[in-house]
Amino acid sequence: MSGMQHYVCGFLQFSSPDSLVPIPKALLRSMVGLKVAYFGSDFFSIRCLDHLMNLSFKQHHIGTLDLIAKHSKRGGRGNKQILETPIVSYAKLKQLNILRAEKNSEIESLSANSYDLAIAVSYGKLIPQTFLKSLRYGGLNVHPSLLPKYSGPAPLQHTILNGDSVTGVTVQALHPTTFDKGSVLKQEVCHDYRPDSETTESLGLKLADLGGPLLSDVVKFTFDNLILPEPVETSNEYSYAPKPSPSLYQINWNVLSTTEIIRRFNALGPLYTFKHCHVVKKPPFTGLKRVILDKISPIADISSNLSAELTTPGMFTSVEDGLIIKSLDGYIKVKSLKFQGFGSQDSNSFMASLPKRTGDSVHVFLFNDS
Structure with missing residues (x-):
């Protein structure tokens, strides 16, 4: 943009002080960064969020980032302890805005916040279709397997239990009605995988360190192009990874x-x-x-x-x-x-x-x- 133009409170001003032209909402949104709702819970979602904060948030691809967490629960002896999901402590440390939503009605009410994008990582609950429809770019998920292999809640455990020689991570679009059925947007093999010695935690951290930057790449693409990337083809066969018996x-x-x-x-x-x-x-x-x-x-x-x-x-x-x-x-x-x-x-x-x-x-x- 030339020195004869600058932005004034949502308007584009040319050389004349009176020449204010409204900026299209899509362009204005891209200038200030995306408004993102991040749904998470465990160590895997924390690690992915940390990469997102260090890459997309600091580079202003994301303008607003709200952490959506499930409600705290009482537990321990006599139900006297307040139990939080681990990601809440991380969000407080990073001074993120924390919102509570667990029931479908609670998540759907978040539509009033006019988010551009939702990201759900290890949240453990299907994001309602009504809320997804309210988002400019829909939703994203990081899944610790090479989808469609090991769709389901326990891909890390089944990778190790089965002694797989190859694994990786997938960034997919959130499907409106079914877990892990969304379009695959990015996928990468983990070359640092050690089948004989990996634990669920060590493998999860490796795949989060691979998937977090992939997620940031998708966010950057969406910020730059005002659209999600085109789906990519995968050659893996479908399998389901249920919670271990x-x-x-x-x-x-x-x-x-x-x-x-x-x-x-x-x-x-x-x-x-x-x-x-x-x-x-x-x-x-x-x-x-x-x-x-x-x-x-x-x-x-x-x-x-x-x-x-x-x-x-x-x-x-x-x-x-x-x-x-x-x-x-x-x-x-x-x-x-x-x-x-x-x-x-x-x-x-x-x-x-x-x-x-x-x-x-x-x-x-x-x-x-x-």
């Missing part, structure tokens, strides 16, 4: 290999098993008690003495830095255990407390199929 958290020692146990731990966190108890002292008890296993790692090799001692899947013994447990085809090491009704312990403390808790019983963990 509770049964996956229990170890069946006669079925699961060491690799499968480690994948479950990396994907799901602490796993559990059962220990038979026969206690004759008051109060007497005969039956199974649950034991939660944490800090699980594979063991490549053990001594011949330990190998001779651990002959059956589920059998365990203590070494200096952990509990060694026989799996179907090898061994795992566990450094933290929690016996039902008691707190977490290291392996040595756990073993020392076993006689009192379980009586004189064989050191073997069991699968409970009841």
Whole structure:
């Protein structure tokens, strides 16, 4: 624009002070940045938002950014604690405007704010069609898989559980009626993915660090061109990634290999098993008690003495830095255990407390199929 023109409160002024021409709303909006509603909850959505703040917000592609969070809830002992989704703390730190919306009617009422764009990342709720229609450019989502593979709520967990060799991230348009059915706008493979060692958190952070900048690219394109990018073609086959079944958290020692146990731990966190108890002292008890296993790692090799001692899947013994447990085809090491009704312990403390808790019983963990 030449030095003979400048903007005055929504008008374009030429050389004459009286020559004020109204600026088209689309042009005015692009000058001041997009008005964005960001729906989020967990660490993945926080990381994506952080990239968006550092790229699009600081470069003025976004003029207004409101954080839309679910309502706080009461929890803990006696329901005395106020529980917030993690992203609320981040939004407060960044001094973002925080709005609460969870019910469809609450989200639809946000239409009065005249947003240009909605971004929903790990929000856990379908954004209502009525609200999406009120947006100039619709909605966007960052999904941690190469869509349409692993559509659904748990793509990270299924990527790790299945031992996939390739994964990546997708930026898609929000579909008005169905999760993960929107047009794919950008997609990229994660070249830093390590299938044998990734956890849900480590993989989520890597894909957020890949997806956040992709999201910012889409926002910049929309800011520059006043339209979303054209959809791109993908070659992946559709599959669904449901929330992991509770049964996956229990170890069946006669079925699961060491690799499968480690994948479950990396994907799901602490796993559990059962220990038979026969206690004759008051109060007497005969039956199974649950034991939660944490800090699980594979063991490549053990001594011949330990190998001779651990002959059956589920059998365990203590070494200096952990509990060694026989799996179907090898061994795992566990450094933290929690016996039902008691707190977490290291392996040595756990073993020392076993006689009192379980009586004189064989050191073997069991699968409970009841």
